[in-house]
Amino acid sequence: MSAPLAGLKVLDFSTLLPGPFASMLLADMGAEVLRIESPTRMDLLRVLPPHDRGTSASHAYLNRNKRSLALDLKKPAAIEVVKQLVAEYDIVLDQFRPGVMDKLGIGYAALKAVNPQLIYCAITGYGQTGPYKDRAGHDINYLALSGSSAYTGRKDSGPLPLGLQVADVAGGSLHGVIGILAAVVKRQASGQGDFIDISMTDCAFSLNAMSAAGYLAAGQEPEREGHALNGGSFYDYYQARDGQWFAVGSLEPQFMQQLCAALGKPELAKQGLDQRPEVQQALKAAIAEAFAEHDGSHWQQVFAPLDACVEPVLSFAEACKHPQLKARELTQSVPLKAGSSEVQTQLACPIRFAEPLPAARFAGAALGAHGAEVLAELGLTEVQIAQLRADKVLA
Structure with a gap:
């Protein structure tokens, strides 16, 4: 089948979890995703344990089906490569703090000048505006500030670290994908690109849903073990x-x-x-x-x-063997490299269409593994590519 997002091309500047999870979903659904990585500042996900055959299992999963181009964005020649790429790509995914891409010369305004139809999605902790826009944070911080931690857990022991990265994934990743796909639909009608500002804290705040409705409309403050769904009843x-x-x-x-x-x-x-x-x-x-x-x-x-x-309540190992989850084929075998007989078991895309999605082509690639291939597609000669490597623009 032709995958639902076949033909969309994504430049992914993100690291760790929120952006990579979003671009993985896009890649699973057929988008062509190219990661732009730093050759000097490693994505820490690459070294996160546990490891399988020398590679981080998390990195291999979150970066499947994505090519990797390692560019030093502090060098002008790298910026020119990015602008050449943007002319041919539909979507940019950015997970830097606000203003970082602008300082590099590849923020939304600069890239929109190259490609007016560009859809630019920025996923950050607190968004592009407000007093916290430059503040560091992690999932637990976003959940704390969103109000949701105040009514999770038990009265006598306080809030719980959930284990699931709710603000990162349900907040940043999924809302990022929703925003991107909405902008794609809008562009089909208007021919214009867009800038999407995704704050993980904003999204976590919106996930309060029913508790927020009860407070905003009726003044009922949600409390720990205070309502039917958080321990205040037999549920x-x-x-x-x-x-x-x-x-x-x-x-x-x-x-x-x-x-x-x-x-x-x-x-x-x-x-x-x-x-x-x-x-x-x-x-x-x-x-x-x-x-x-x-x-x-x-x-x-x-x-x-x-x-x-x-x-x-099942352990994750037990969940993998549960007949319902097995029937839904929620795990899959992914080649470690394109065409390899060596495979790794990974979570499958949970979104189902009338026809199955294409099989995963390869797990997360080595840093810069597709550099020469990508630049050759842009029309650069072997001599030019070798010079970029000699100048340490390209890894």
Whole structure:
């Protein structure tokens, strides 16, 4: 099939997680992605453990299907190469702090002058404006400032480091892809490019969703274990006798009735809809007591045939083997190099179309692996490419 984004060309200046995850999704869906990397300042993702056959597993995954061109952007000749590339590319993805690309001479204004149809997406911690625009941060900081950390976790132990990079991925990466694809549609109608300002903090703030609606419209401040979905009701995790945890989401009456019958406590079902805190806490205690009477294997057998919104908490290794996730083919074998018989198992793209996406061509490439190939496509001769290497413009 022709992949949905076949024909789109992306210049990716990003590192670590947010930008690379976004450009990986674009590449999975058929876009041609070229990473512009520094030959002197390594993307730390390249050395992040664990390693598989000497290569960071995270880097190999996040940079699959992407070519790599290593340019020293502090050298004028490198800037000229970028401008030549931009004339032929649709999208630039930038993850530097605001103003860095402008200082290099390849910010949006400079590149738009080369290609007026260019779509430029900048993913940053705090956005292009505001008093924090130049401030450093990580996922945990963006979640803290967005208000969401204040009502996650437990009252007696405080907020939790989630493990998932919510602000980075659900915030920066996914919103970046949404913005890029919206700009592509707009360009099809207008012929004009666009600048997309993605702040991971902004996006994390918007992910507050229902809690934000409750506060902004009704003045109800979300608190830790203070509402039905964050531990303030029976909607929670419960531990079996052997330590196995179970997620109970039996909110609707028909699910609550099945839950309570399975636990041998059908009389509890009527308490499910009573949102008084004292009732919910008593209900939680009764459910916890029931789960603690048997091992996890018992409860898995009990709930497997029921449609009660109760599932075991799986390790990632167990999730990989779960029949539902296996049926959805959420992992794939990716050649370590194009055409290689050596493969690495990676997460697959979760977006499904009527026809399957093309198979992944190769895992994340070595630094500058495609430099000569890319420059030759621009029309540079072997002598010119050799001179760029001699001048340390190109790695």
